[in-house]
Amino acid sequence: MPHRATVRPMLPFPSLETLRAACRALPPGDEAAVAAVHRRQDRLTKPPGSLGRLETLAAWLARWQGTPMPQIGRVAVLVFAGNHGVTARGVSPYPAAVTAQMVANFAAGGAAINQLTALAGATLRVVPLDLDRPTGDIAVAAAMTEAEFLDAVATGCAAVPAGLDLLCLGEMGIGNTTAAAALAAALFGGDGARWAGRGTGVDEAGLRRKQAAIDLALAHHGGALADPLEAARRLGGRELAAILGATLAARRQGIPVLLDGFATTVAAAPLACLAPGGLDHATVAHVSAEAGHRGLLAALGMSPLLDLGMRLGEGSGAALAVPLLRAAAACHAGMATFDSAGVSDVG
Ligand SMILES: Cc1cc2ncn([C@H]3O[C@H](COP(=O)(O)O)[C@@H](O)[C@H]3O)c2cc1C
Ligand SMILES: O=C(O)c1cccnc1
Secondary structure, eight states: OOOOOOOOOOOOSHHHHHHHHHHHOOOOOOHHHHHHHOOOOOOBBTTTTTTHHHHHHHHHHHHTOOOOOOOSSSSEEEEEEEOOOOGGSSSSSSSSSSHHHHHHHHHOSHHHHHHHHHHTTTTEEEEETTTTTTOOOTSSSSSSSSHHHHHHHHHHTTSSOTTEEEEEEEEOOHHHHHHHHHHHHHHHHOOHHHOOOOTTTOHHHHHHHHHHHHHHHHHHHHHGGGHHHHHHHSSSHHHHHHHHHHHHEEEEEEEOOOOOSSSHHHHHHHHHHSSTTTTTTTTEEESSSSSHHHHHHHTTTTTOOOOOOOOOOOOHHHHHHHHHHHHHHHHHHHOBBHHHTTOOOOO
């Protein structure tokens, strides 16, 4: 397969400015591959467009894999984990210790993502980021220093294996739906009431604490949040920064990306804010039941593949959507043409 001839290794990012420059210099998709996909789709034994989104997905895979015959062979699920200082505000019903406990559960094969990764025929890699050093409490401080943020982004970049056909991204971090909602507010406007959801299941009082923490964070960080990378550094988390890095690295390596739920979509969103089409190589696998996700997808102009009422995170929705991409690639590659099958086309 000639695709992905140009693998651009990630540079280290000594400053926010170098990272910003990389986010603004993204390689374009392969439009010749897309045109070839459309020509072939016109000749396959089906009424034009009858495979609906599967046809769009075949073209999308071709554009970002850089080949007219995309394939879904090597698939990896990357789950990044981080801890959040904002948990001290009672924004999650679960203790922060659950983050590390779930990382152990991932290693033992006992989590939902283990089952869904196996079904997807993918490999799972979990990357914990300084779990014993929670981020700053975003309501009163920056989540990370610049060095910590750039380090987490670089870890995400480096975690992307070469030669993948598809990358699924997810996260684990108690409290991270609060961080993600704050970041969504900074990137797309609005306040805690617009973006906070129930996460793992906070009650009414917990939801109000969550909204208040977000509103305090927005007021505390103020004008600095106008820059998407500063917003990610101040309001996000290490696992969210790593997702940003992995999404950036995937673009440079010609690897299409499936994003999981609300937190993962927000984490990658600075790419869309920094450059037009910055997230075009990513598809959102499912719309989460987390309250802000539909609004976020509308703001990004993205349309999810699945809508199953899931609100787990940990990459579960992304892994679940892999067979849809396999189906798109299989129909595209395997179907006969009207000519080869001797089927009559429209008269
Ligand atoms: C046992 C367990 C497994 C999880 N797997 C993903 N999450 C999800 O829930 C967390 C975010 O929700 P909140 O902001 O309400 O804390 C993240 O870790 C996310 O991946 C889990 C949460 C729990 C409790
Ligand atoms: O959609 C998500 O990312 C999500 C929802 C609930 C809990 N954790 C993550």
